[in-house]
Amino acid sequence: MEKLKVVIISNDIDLKINIKNMLSDDNIAISGFLEYDNMTNLKILGYSPDVVIMIYDQKEGQIFEIAEQVYAQIQGASVIMLSEEVDINLLTKAMQYGIKHVLLLKTSDKELKEAIFKAYTLEKKRVSDNSFIKSSRSKVISFFGGKGGTGKTTIAVNTAVQLALNGKKTVIIDADLQFGDVTVLLDIDPKDTIYELSREKGDMNIDVVKSMLSLHSSGLDVLAAPKSPELSEYVNEKIIELIINTIRPYYEYIIIDLPPGFNDTTIAIIESSDIVNLVASVDIVALRNAKICLGILDALRQKDKVELVLNRASDGIISKKDFENILGLSPKIYLPDDTKTVLTSMNKGVPFVVGMPKSTLAKIIKDYTSAL
Ligand SMILES: Nc1ncnc2c1ncn2[C@@H]1O[C@H](COP(=O)(O)OP(=O)(O)OP(=O)(O)O)[C@@H](O)[C@H]1O
Ligand SMILES: [Mg+2]
Structure with a gap:
């Protein structure tokens, strides 16, 4: 165990020495002695203590304010008072x-x-319980495409895992309700899924959602798709909206993997998203399809949040420039075709950002998440 760092504050030098002697212990390090003055607070910060021992002194008016600021400014620190x-x-x-x-x-x-x-144990526990604190910077990012098999799930999963690796509080929701395969790519066997969560719609709250999530080793939370396609009919757009609104304050990033094409649920999720990544592979059919999707998103007044993701780029008749010219968007993510990397990571159930971090694909996703 690392030594607990303790700071002692008193205007009486003898008292401070006395307490120091009382605390001779292998697990305690006295990292500083302070007096009550205008700089006390600032000086405490410099020690980043685990525990602050304050000797009560009636003459010192600001003792309690100092204690309050310790809690506000030093995460995990607690105050003990001696009087x-x-x-x-x-x-x-x-x-x-x-x-x-x-x-x-x-x-x-x-x-x-x-x-x-x-005091130390209690405060550490409080801080870790509160690590599920509200985040004000929540971003909902969905991965969408009019056509199947363009790489939505591959890119959504790797983006979500990379965000979690970057230390961001991230959840991925598999909204491909019939054929979702996010958990396959992550090699997770979920106990509960969005179907079980939907049955709790009467009392949806963050604790209920938390109890239905699976945790990936990267720190990513995962809300899995129903285990069987017929269960998808129990999950409708109202419930998904409720889930998103319930978890929004608790995550920095909510990544949503969508099925191909438009339906009531995908439209509701697109409307709830801050960014809609339109994923297209670089070929003529995908280009035509992306153009149609953009038209529909425009009609739904959602075009402003659309960002283009071009996947499986290789030298061919259709180029990145053609996409840019025809769609009027330049790609935010531009990934090459790399079957070896994608298939190896898929077969192992280890996303390439974890298993093959040096691959070009992993580097591009890393850059993308850093810029988010
Ligand atoms: N950059 C890439 N290079 C090579 N293969 C890729 C690449 N991206 C995706 N793939 C492959 O393309 C196939 C489809 O990928 P993925 O399942 O991610 O697409 P999707 O858009 O989610 O599909 P669906 O519409 O069925 O949900 C998979 O076999 C995947 O391995
Ligand atoms: Mg998919």
Whole structure:
């Protein structure tokens, strides 16, 4: 175990030394002694302590404000207060300002150490529970295409995994309700899916959603497609909208893999998205198809959020330039054809951003996620 970093604050040097002596322990390191002055707060930050021991001093008006700022500014740090006398007023005030323990100055070494370890454990737990905190920067990015087999799932999965690897709180929703294969690409065997979640529509909340998610080793949360195609009819656009709205505040990125073509559900998801990645392979049929899709998205007033993804590019009659000229969009992602990388990662159930991070495909996805 790494040593707990403790900072002691008092204007009385003897008291500080006394407490330091009480805390001689292999698991505790006294990283600093401070006094109460205008700079106390700033100085505490410099130590990034796990526990701050504050000796109560009636003359020091800003003690509680200092405690409050420790909580606000140093994640995982907690405050213990020592006082010559402890009465109900002091306890109440300490509670209001989030101080973990108030002990008598004449407390025993053992009691003080116990309080330190307890405060530390409690605060760490609180912080980790709250790692599911609301994120204000949530982005919903869906992968769409009028035509089947253009690479939507491959690119959505690798993008989502890379975002999770980048440390972003990310979830992927497999909205290809009949033939979703996100979990195959991730080699996950989900217990629950969007179908089971839909049955809970009466009391949908973040905890219910969390309980139905599967976790990938990259840290990515996965909401799987129903296990069997006929179950898809229980999941409608209203439920998907409800799910997206429920989880939106808790994720930085919500990646949605769509089936090919338009239906009520895909349209609802497109409407809920911030970015719609229109995935097309680089060939004449795909170009025509992408043109038709753009026309429909325009009619649905969704064209502004569309970004072009060109996949499986190789030297052929149709070029990137043709797509740009005809669609009036330049591709945000432009991936080469690389059957070896894609098939190897698919067969192993390891996305190429993890299994083949040096491949061109992985590098392009990495660059894309960094720019998001
Ligand atoms: N850049 C690439 N190079 C080579 N093969 C690729 C590439 N991208 C995708 N593929 C292959 O193309 C096929 C279709 O890919 P994928 O399943 O991702 O497409 P999709 O658009 O999700 O399909 P569907 O419309 O059926 O959901 C897969 O066999 C995949 O391995
Ligand atoms: Mg797919």
